[in-house]
Amino acid sequence: MQRIINDPSMVVEDMLKGFAKVHDDIIHVDKENPRVVISNHAKDKKKVGIVTGGGSGHKPAFIGYCGKNMVDAVAVGEIFSSPTAKSFYDCIKAVDQGMGVACLYGNYAGDNMNVKMAMELAEDDDIEVKTVVANDDVASASKEDIKKRRGVAGEIFMWKVGGAKANMGASLDEVIAAAQKAIDNTRSVGVGLGPCTIPANGKPNFTIKEGTMEFGIGHHGEPGIKVEELASAKDMAKEMTSLVCDDIPFTAGDEVAVLVSGLGATPVMEQYIFYDEVEKELRDRGITVYKSYVGNYFTSLEMNGVTLTVMKLDDELKECIDMEVETMGLTQF
Amino acid sequence: MQRIINDPSMVVEDMLKGFAKVHDDIIHVDKENPRVVISNHAKDKKKVGIVTGGGSGHKPAFIGYCGKNMVDAVAVGEIFSSPTAKSFYDCIKAVDQGMGVACLYGNYAGDNMNVKMAMELAEDDDIEVKTVVANDDVASASKEDIKKRRGVAGEIFMWKVGGAKANMGASLDEVIAAAQKAIDNTRSVGVGLGPCTIPANGKPNFTIKEGTMEFGIGHHGEPGIKVEELASAKDMAKEMTSLVCDDIPFTAGDEVAVLVSGLGATPVMEQYIFYDEVEKELRDRGITVYKSYVGNYFTSLEMNGVTLTVMKLDDELKECIDMEVETMGLTQF
CATH class of the missing domain: 3.40.50.10440 (Dihydroxyacetone kinase; domain 1)
Structure with a gap:
């Protein structure tokens, strides 16, 4: 450790x-x-x-x-x-x-x-x-x-x-x-590329096989929806944006706040690469980003991975944000 | 990768x-x-x-x-x-x-x-x-x-x-x-606990054996002064603070700005634990922290480790900081 x-x-x-x-x-x-x-x-x-x-x-x-x-x-x-x-x-x-x-x-x-x-x-x-x-x-x-x-x-x-x-x-x-x-008005989803270790335990509390990713992983390593082959940032963004946007649903004309967070060990560079693809996906759907946040905002020790959070805005929420x-x-x- | x-x-x-x-x-x-x-x-x-x-x-x-x-x-x-x-x-x-x-x-x-x-x-x-x-x-x-x-x-x-x-x-x-x-007026030193991989290379550009740390590692994985057994945050802080403080030297009565940075994959929690020990070491030397910064301020992709930077202040530097x-x-x- x-x-x-x-x-x-x-x-x-x-x-x-x-x-x-x-x-x-x-x-x-x-x-x-x-x-x-x-x-x-x-x-x-x-x-x-x-x-x-x-x-x-x-x-x-x-x-x-x-x-x-x-x-x-x-x-x-x-x-x-x-x-x-x-x-x-x-x-x-x-x-x-x-x-x-x-x-x-x-x-x-x-x-x-x-x-x-x-x-x-x-x-x-x-x-x-x-x-x-x-x-x-x-x-x-x-x-x-x-x-x-x-x-x-x-x-x-x-x-x-x-x-x-x-x-x-x-x-x-x-x-x-x-x-x-x-x-x-908010939906989130995470993807895990590498596990984390609770210090008092000393061993990772789950594993992620090299070349795969856990789609939908929780903030403590809770199992996600599926384990799939590690995707490109573009495909990852596409799948995550779809899941999030279809749930409310977010629709053309909506204005949103977007938060991309690394899970602890994810280089910030990669988070910006991922965000760029998310923004393109949203734009393709006619959704406008009013405000965006990229960085280690909500982590899970040294987990490798990224989370996407999107909030649909109205005037009251904008004023607060x-x-x-x-x-x-x-x-x- | x-x-x-x-x-x-x-x-x-x-x-x-x-x-x-x-x-x-x-x-x-x-x-x-x-x-x-x-x-x-x-x-x-x-x-x-x-x-x-x-x-x-x-x-x-x-x-x-x-x-x-x-x-x-x-x-x-x-x-x-x-x-x-x-x-x-x-x-x-x-x-x-x-x-x-x-x-x-x-x-x-x-x-x-x-x-x-x-x-x-x-x-x-x-x-x-x-x-x-x-x-x-x-x-x-x-x-x-x-x-x-x-x-x-x-x-x-x-x-x-x-x-x-x-x-x-x-x-x-x-x-x-x-x-x-x-x-x-500024001195820095870093310690590496895990390597990083340049994406276009696909393999770590150096290795750090489990249970050891590279003392004095550079920002691109340049070899440090020595490889030693992984120390506690307290001992790590003691050794790094000594090296930094003895170089100028910083002496009792000095006021300093301190910056602790993770190298990319270091949980922020650990950086605060490390800072607490650094501050105690400085206090023991009669050095006062005027301003402190802890976080991922200057990283090396997903390298695991931490750097310590200390700047001796005077009135002009304080005004600028x-x-x-x-x-x-x-x-x-």
């Missing part, structure tokens, strides 16, 4: 120390609970609080989206494991200012359970909490079972929209409605 | 197409020469032009540092190969506004030769060009042979300082002096 770490069981602890040092202008770690990261701007003004959380190993997600006009507090889990209910609860308490808290997170069993428990604790404190559960991963369940789909990189759009809306002074219901619309943010993972001017 | 590409010999072409689409708010590709990337802000006001260039495969370097208040034009080479003299010359012509051009690049034989030829062409056009040649890689030659050292991630500080100074309205000599001071920039690779607010 070729890794730059100290103790494999302490990687999250050690990472958080470095993160807090580098980004002390944006965030701080809660004094009582070291698994809670809070934006320095969380209480700049009275507004709905935005909370998320999830397993570690997806950097910049989740703590990299904590900051001005985006997420106010993040509950931090172990590698690929849900944060505790206590951490979600501490996040909620930390950012509530009487207008309620929007908990915007991804559809995983552990997160669902722990958020639910945290909400019960918050209810005892008379804090109103509402949720949006991201389910943008097209490959993780059929359209009939859409509520079973997992949340992946589309969560970034959900946080961006929810955070912007809260910053505009919207009510909890308005924030929830906008974030729900963001995720309802355009709002400036200051976070480690996303900066916009 | 598990890659997301089309034709292995066209990766730079294809990457540039995607890059230009995503970042059209910051840069554009020159109409005449597709290997020249120009900042949209290059001629916002009359000032000294800032040019750089180098081989591809180091993303965000070099084109990712083209933009507001940093580099005005970048000559783009093939993977790990120098851009042509013509491309450097076209960059110089594109950004000269009568105040001259500072060409700030790294010490590699091909780049030295091609910049020299470009300067001769520019002389015929009466464009004044002066250079700073980055040589921050401590491991690439002894202190006695300091001029033989290669330029690595310290170039980012050189561009940041040179770009800021030009934006302040400084003369060519003042820009050159500041950029030279930046690189003279603090200036806001808008580029793909570095955004500062």
